[in-house]
Amino acid sequence: xxxxxxxxxxxxxxxxxxIVVKDRFEKTYRHPDxxxxxxxxxxxxxxxxxxxxxxxxxxxxxxxxMDDKEMKVRMDLVPxxxxxxxIDDLESAGDAAGYVKLCxxxxxxxxVLHNNGLVHQDLTTSNMILHAEKKEIxxxxxxxxxxxxxxxxxxxxxxxxxxxxESRHHRIFEKCFAAVIDAYKKRADKADETMxxxxxxxxxxxxxxxx
Numbered sequence: 001x002x003x004x005x006x007x008x009x010x011x012x013x014x015x016x017x018x019i020v021v022k023d024r025f026e027k028t029y030r031h032p033d034x035x036x037x038x039x040x041x042x043x044x045x046x047x048x049x050x051x052x053x054x055x056x057x058x059x060x061x062x063x064x065x066m067d068d069k070e071m072k073v074r075m076d077l078v079p080x081x082x083x084x085x086x087i088d089d090l091e092s093a094g095d096a097a098g099y100v101k102l103c104x105x106x107x108x109x110x111x112v113l114h115n116n117g118l119v120h121q122d123l124t125t126s127n128m129i130l131h132a133e134k135k136e137i138x139x140x141x142x143x144x145x146x147x148x149x150x151x152x153x154x155x156x157x158x159x160x161x162x163x164x165x166e167s168r169h170h171r172i173f174e175k176c177f178a179a180v181i182d183a184y185k186k187r188a189d190k191a192d193e194t195m196x197x198x199x200x201x202x203x204x205x206x207x208x209x210x211x
Contacts (some may be wrong), residue, residue: 010143013076019064022046022143024071036088039071042143048072049118049142055117058109058130059138078140080132084125084168091172099169103176105137109182110161113139114154115189120145123157124164151190155197158184162202185206 005013011024024039026032047066050073054062062074083102106128113120121144129138142153148154150180161180165173185191 002036002046005101008143018077020061020075020077021076022073038136039069043068043073045069045146050075051082052116052118053139053142056112058112058116059134059136060140060141060142061068061138069125078129078131078138080129080138082126083128083130083137087125087169087172087176091169096172096175099172100175102137103179104183106161106186108181109137109139110157110180111187111191112185114157115187116193117149118145119148119153120159121157121160123161125168151193152201154190155192155201158194158198159201164179 002014002016005020007013010190011022013020013022013205015021024043026039027035030038032180043066047068050063050066053060061078064074066073074105079139083106087099087102090096092104106125110120110123120139120142122141123139127141129135129140131138141182146153158181162173162177165176165180181195185195188194
C-alpha cells in the first residue's frame with residue numbers, strides 16, 4: 001500500500017511497504033531542458049551519496065535503485081521516530097542525560113560524514129530517525145547533499161545544524177549543540193580547522209544581520 005509521507009520543494013516522498021520512494025517532480029516554471037538536467041543530476045548525486053554511506057557503514061537508508069529516467073530514488077524504509085520528537089519527549093520528561101547522549105551521537109555521525117568528504121546541507125532533527133530496533137540514529141534526506149572536503153563546507157553544515165537546533169529545541173539548544181560539538185571535535189579529522197572556520201561563518205552571519 002502506497003502512502004504519501006511528505007512533499008517538499010523538490011520531491012514527493014512516499015512509502016510502499018518497506019520501501020521509500022523519492023520522486024523528483026517536474027517544475028513547470030523552469031525551462032524543460034534545464035529542469036530535466038537539474039532533476040537528473042540531483043537524482044544521480046543522491047544515489048551516489050547513499051552508495052557512499054553504505055560503503056563507509058554510516059547509518060542511513062540503503063539504496064535500492066536510482067532511476068534517472070523517472071527521476072526516482074528507491075531506498076529502504078527506516079522504522080522509528082524522528083529525533084526531533086524523541087528529544088522533545090526527553091525534554092518534557094526532564095531527561096537531560098538522554099537528549100545530551102543523542103546529541104553526542106549526532107556530533108559523531110556528522111564527523112564521520114565530513115571525514116569521508118560528505119556534506120549533508122540539511123542537518124535537522126527532522127532528518128534523523130532513531131531506529132526502532134537498533135536504537136541508533138539514522139541520517140535521512142540526502143537530497144541536498146554533496147561531496148566536499150572543504151573546511152568551509154563542513155563549517156557551514158555545522159552552522160546550519162546549530163540554527164536548526166535553536167529553532168526547534170530553543171530551550172535546550174545550548175546544551176544540545178555543546179554536546180554535538182564536543183563529540184564532533186573528538187571524531188573529526190579536521191576538527192580544529194573546522195571550529196575556527198565555524199567562528200568565521202557565524203561572525204559573517206552576525207555582520208549580515210546588522211546591515
